[in-house]
Amino acid sequence: MNYATPISELEHPAPPPAAAKAETASFRSISKQYRLDAVTVDALNDVTCALPLGETTFVVGPSGSGKTTFLNILGLIDRPSAGRLVLLGEDVTDLTDSEAADFRSRHIGFIFQSFNLIPVLSLRENVELPLLRHMRSSRARRQRASHYLDAVGLADMMERRPGETSGGQRQRAAIARALVTEPDIVIADEPTANLDTGTSSEIVALLDRMKSTFNTSVVICTHNIDLIQPESALIQITDGRLVNGGPN
Amino acid sequence: MVWTIAFRNLIKNGRRSIMTMLAIAIGGFAALLFGGFVTSIWFGVQTSMIQDQGNLQVYRKGFLQFGAADPEAYTIVDWRRAAETIGAIETIRDDIVVITPKLDLGGIAGNVAASSNKTFFGTGVVAADIDRMRQWDGWRIDQPGLASGLSDNRGNGVVVGVGMARMLGICGPLEIAECTDPPRLTRGTVTGEADTVAPLVEGDGDLSALRSGGPADSLPRLNLLAATTTGLPNIARVVVETAQSQAQRAVDNAFVMMHFDQAGELLYGDSRQATALLIQIRSPDRAEFVKAEISKTLAAAGLDLEVYHFTEVDPTFSRIFGMFSFLFAVVSIVLAIVIVFTIVNTVSMSVIERVREIGTIRALGFRKGFVTRLFLAESALIGLFGAVLALIGAIAAATLINAMGVQWTPPSNAAPLTVQLMVLQNPALTLAVVAALAAVAVVAALVPTRRAARLNIVESLHHA
Numbered sequence: 129m130n131y132a133t134p135i136s137e138l139e140h141p142a143p144p145p146a147a148a149k150a151e152t153a154s155f156r157s158i159s160k161q162y163r164l165d166a167v168t169v170d171a172l173n174d175v176t177c178a179l180p181l182g183e184t185t186f187v188v189g190p191s192g193s194g195k196t197t198f199l200n201i202l203g204l205i206d207r208p209s210a211g212r213l214v215l216l217g218e219d220v221t222d223l224t225d226s227e228a229a230d231f232r233s234r235h236i237g238f239i240f241q242s243f244n245l246i247p248v249l250s251l252r253e254n255v256e257l258p259l260l261r262h263m264r265s266s267r268a269r270r271q272r273a274s275h276y277l278d279a280v281g282l283a284d285m286m287e288r289r290p291g292e293t294s295g296g297q298r299q300r301a302a303i304a305r306a307l308v309t310e311p312d313i314v315i316a317d318e319p320t321a322n323l324d325t326g327t328s329s330e331i332v333a334l335l336d337r338m339k340s341t342f343n344t345s346v347v348i349c350t351h352n353i354d355l356i357q358p359e360s361a362l363i364q365i366t367d368g369r370l371v372n373g374g375p376n
Numbered sequence: 377m378v379w380t381i382a383f384r385n386l387i388k389n390g391r392r393s394i395m396t397m398l399a400i401a402i403g404g405f406a407a408l409l410f411g412g413f414v415t416s417i418w419f420g421v422q423t424s425m426i427q428d429q430g431n432l433q434v435y436r437k438g439f440l441q442f443g444a445a446d447p448e449a450y451t452i453v454d455w456r457r458a459a460e461t462i463g464a465i466e467t468i469r470d471d472i473v474v475i476t477p478k479l480d481l482g483g484i485a486g487n488v489a490a491s492s493n494k495t496f497f498g499t500g501v502v503a504a505d506i507d508r509m510r511q512w513d514g515w516r517i518d519q520p521g522l523a524s525g526l527s528d529n530r531g532n533g534v535v536v537g538v539g540m541a542r543m544l545g546i547c548g549p550l551e552i553a554e555c556t557d558p559p560r561l562t563r564g565t566v567t568g569e570a571d572t573v574a575p576l577v578e579g580d581g582d583l584s585a586l587r588s589g590g591p592a593d594s595l596p597r598l599n600l601l602a603a604t605t606t607g608l609p610n611i612a613r614v615v616v617e618t619a620q621s622q623a624q625r626a627v628d629n630a631f632v633m634m635h636f637d638q639a640g641e642l643l644y645g646d647s648r649q650a651t652a653l654l655i656q657i658r659s660p661d662r663a664e665f666v667k668a669e670i671s672k673t674l675a676a677a678g679l680d681l682e683v684y685h686f687t688e689v690d691p692t693f694s695r696i697f698g699m700f701s702f703l704f705a706v707v708s709i710v711l712a713i714v715i716v717f718t719i720v721n722t723v724s725m726s727v728i729e730r731v732r733e734i735g736t737i738r739a740l741g742f743r744k745g746f747v748t749r750l751f752l753a754e755s756a757l758i759g760l761f762g763a764v765l766a767l768i769g770a771i772a773a774a775t776l777i778n779a780m781g782v783q784w785t786p787p788s789n790a791a792p793l794t795v796q797l798m799v800l801q802n803p804a805l806t807l808a809v810v811a812a813l814a815a816v817a818v819v820a821a822l823v824p825t826r827r828a829a830r831l832n833i834v835e836s837l838h839h840a
Binding site: 200203205206225226229230231232233234236238240242244246247248249253256257258260261305309 | 377380381384385387388732733735736737738739740741742743744746833834837
């Protein structure tokens with residue numbers, strides 16, 4: 129287990145472009161408050177950290193610590209209440225809804241705990257789906273989706289619907305879907321929570337392999353510390369605060 | 377992909393989709409059948425009126441405004457010249473089927489045998505022309521009109537309204553259904569003789585002829601009294617060939633149709649003058665062109681005449697059609713409201729069930745518009761399939777009803793028309809109904825779809 133100390137230099141905003149390029153993401157004093165009835169909940173509190181480029185970063189912490197909020201803000205599906213977020217050298221804090229969608233489409237892939245495949249589409253069609261925003265030719269989309277499904281070991285079950293496959297197979301398809309647009313960042317929120325131990329290790333290994341193959345930064349949120357690879361970066365969050373974080 | 381997802385979701389939620397489609401189909405079915413009925417009114421009533429009055433009518437200038445007060449001052453002085461002028465127009469020669477004069481007159485009709493008399497409103501027509509006009513079928517709906525009832529070989533023959541026949545006590549000899557003579561005619565006779573002409577003949581030397589000779593002699597006779605243009609009374613003795621119901625009771629009670637020459641002699645002593653020229657043309661679509669050509673030619677010839685479309689002379693058609701169009705609009709709006717609520721419910725259910733899917737799609741980088749398109753496509757498909765079902769059902773029902781030969785009498789007609797629900801014969805209306813169903817389905821889905829698109833992504837992803 130290797131918990132890195134906080135990166136002090138990131139506490140100061142506006143790093144030089146060269147430094148920004150070396151980072152996938154830079155959280156700068158990010159806070160997030162939710163209103164739960166009459167109570168304000170601090171999901172993230174003044175989090176400042178950086179995620180390394182082209183590496184796997186594990187985000188860990190107990191339930192309710194703010195891991196998912198961290199990933200949601202990183203994935204531009206939630207907005208911070210305060211602070212700045214820089215992704216791939218671009219300040220994305222104030223993007224509009226449509227601009228954020230475009231950014232996600234170009235740069236971010238998601239893997240969900242419950243796979244979240246579209247049930248009425250085959251595995252191949254599910255993988256094709258994100259390509260709708262990138263490729264006009266259906267033939268090209270189909271070829272590319274097939275290639276990625278082949279890469280995750282699902283070449284022989286592309287035409288099956290998610291309901292006809294196992295949890296591990298669905299998560300493999302979800303990984304293919306996350307990677308098919310060749311994003312710079314893949315965000316995986318508890319990707320192994322619904323899988324058995326053997327399949328979980330297999331999925332993490334696959335993600336690591338895909339990271340190397342497609343040169344992608346992978347951010348995995350998990351509460352299963354056995355999955356964490358020694359050479360990976362680690363972000364530890366407790367009660368919305370960054371306990372440890374940064375490249376190993 | 378959008379349509380694939382939409383279609384497969386319809387299949388996935390088969391029962392709900394079918395129920396919604398059925399709701400749309402039933403609404404569309406009703407709209408199409410009612411639309412088919414309104415279409416049949418459009419064609420049927422117009423055909424009846426064109427068979428009676430022609431597509432166009434030529435009057436002396438000012439007749440429609442002031443002619444009723446002083447018909448003499450507004451008659452066409454030399455109708456033959458006007459008819460020849462119109463008939464000679466090269467550009468419309470092939471369009472014209474009939475040009476015929478008519479002469480309106482009024483007076484008193486008396487039945488000496490029954491000691492009864494009654495004011496009448498008469499029309500003098502050329503029987504052969506009228507019979508030809510009544511075969512007109514410009515829209516090919518196979519709805520021939522009744523023959524005029526006037527014989528070519530009996531110059532003093534007339535046709536009266538059934539009400540007129542009843543009041544003058546000539547129903548019995550005419551053997552008209554649902555026409556009985558006034559009770560006073562049977563007074564003093566034995567039961568069962570009321571329908572015979574025997575009581576009419578008693579005490580009337582002229583009517584003794586009714587019992588002798590061939591069939592023509594068995595017909596009742598009337599005296600028509602009218603004032604000539606010089607103000608002198610003139611009487612014509614006419615033979616009633618038959619009685620025909622007229623659309624309005626007031627007209628039916630006073631209607632007399634006679635040969636044009638007879639009417640001319642009664643009024644003028646000749647047949648040069650006419651109240652109007654009736655012009656029937658082959659294709660109703662050419663009416664405006666023909667009207668313009670005739671107007672131009674009449675003006676160039678220095679004739680003091682005006683041409684009107686029959687709907688300008690008699691607003692009955694416009695009113696009937698307007699009433700049914702209004703009813704159609706009201707019914708369509710009610711149906712649309714029902715469809716809207718059904719669609720809103722269906723799409724809302726679909727949105728609730730697919731909240732996580734919506735969140736996923738948004739997280740994958742799709743804008744709100746994509747989510748909107750996804751659900752609108754689903755709704756459009758439901759609308760389209762429902763519309764197709766409605767169309768198939770309406771065609772089948774229309775075919776069945778048309779084959780049954782159901783009849784109805786529109787307000788403008790004396791004779792009933794056979795109901796012909798024209799679903800496919802009016803492709804514009806049919807397409808409009810089908811398109812409206814799909815459009816209503818899409819519009820109805822806008823609110824729940826917009827709600828779906830605006831869902832918070834994080835909350836959607838964590839939706840159970």
